[in-house]
Amino acid sequence: MLGNYLIGLREGLEASLVVCILVAYLVKTGRRDALRPVWLGIAAACAISLGFGAALEFGSQELTFEAQEALGGSLSILAVGLVTWMVFWMRRTARHLKSELHGKLDAALQMGTGALVATALLAVGREGLETALFVWASVRASGEGSATPLVGVLLGLATAVVLGWLFYRGALRINLARFFTWTGAMLVVVAAGVLAYGVHDLQEARFLGGLSTKAFDISSAVPPDSWYGTLLKGVFNFQPDPTVLQLVVWVLYLGVTMAFFLAPRRDASARKPSPTAA
Known part of the structure; x- marks a missing residue:
């Protein structure tokens, strides 16, 4: 649930900040007449997103098991790619998002x-x-079969809406660059688990081999149905018996992505040669 709450909070806050910036700019510039088209676009975006989620959930149920696993694995890898791009993009542009939207x-x-x-x-x-x-x-990766992941997402989105409203009212001020860095790092950990499960889905679809080659099996020490097994699975998408390929992909993605994400950023102006040096 915590992992899904983080997803809802992170993505919802980005959307809330975008809405706040757009609305505040129109109000401050005296263009309240333009608020109606903006809200119409926001409503259309929400409807499209909900429709896309419903199509993913109900459309995949009509497929065979192998097709479901192939679709789920492919979309999981695509989702990880998009989220990875998003956390790096927000880390780079958080300070300039306002001027860009203006x-x-x-x-x-x-x-x-x-x-x-x-x-x-x-x-x-x-x-x-x-x-x-x-x-x-x-x-799909959590495999809980309950409404708990959805509740986590909804709570995260609700928190993001409240924070966005407080930002708009000027009642809350935080360091957005630092906030997105910390939440981005946690989201990379969640994405690593989703990527590993995506690989497992492709193995079950017989698109990738090595399904029977286990890296280790600690199911007896960490039973999947125990409270701590459920907690680890819900937060980190932990699996007690991953395949070798899953483990390799998880380690490589987490190690490389986290190293680049947490690496100190260079100031672009510092890299430019001075006129004297030129």
Whole structure:
């Protein structure tokens, strides 16, 4: 549940910040007439995201077992790729997100109502589609068969909405760059587990080999149905009997991605040669 709460909080807060920036800019510039198209685009983005999640959940039920596993594994890997790109993108642009959105909104205001709807739709819709795909993949990986993962996501989204409202009202101020760095690092750990389960799905679909080659089996020490086994699985997508390929993929992804993500960033201006040096 904690892992899914983190997904809902992280993605929901990004969407909430986008909405706050768009609405606040229009209000402060006296363009309240443009709020209606923006809210229309936001509503359309939410509807598309919900429809996409429903299509993933109910559309896959009509497939054979092998087809379900192949689809689930492929989409899990795609979700991990999108989330990895997202956490690096937000780490790089968190400080400049406001000015970037203001520039897009200025251009949309000059083009008319349709451009405003499209700007809000694209800005929020990207977060919504990423959330729907990654939540679906994470729920498949957890394999709980209950509403607990969905409850975690909804609680995370609700928290994000409240935080977004507090940001808009000026009642809350935090270091967004630091916040997204910490949550991004935790999300990389969750993504590593989803990636390992995606590989396992492809092995069960007979797309990849090595299904019977186990790296280790500690099911007797950490029973999957125990409270701590359930906790580890829900938070980290832990599996007590992974295959060798799963373990290799998990270690490589987590090690390489975390190393690059936590590496100190260089200031772009510091890399530019000075006029004197030139």
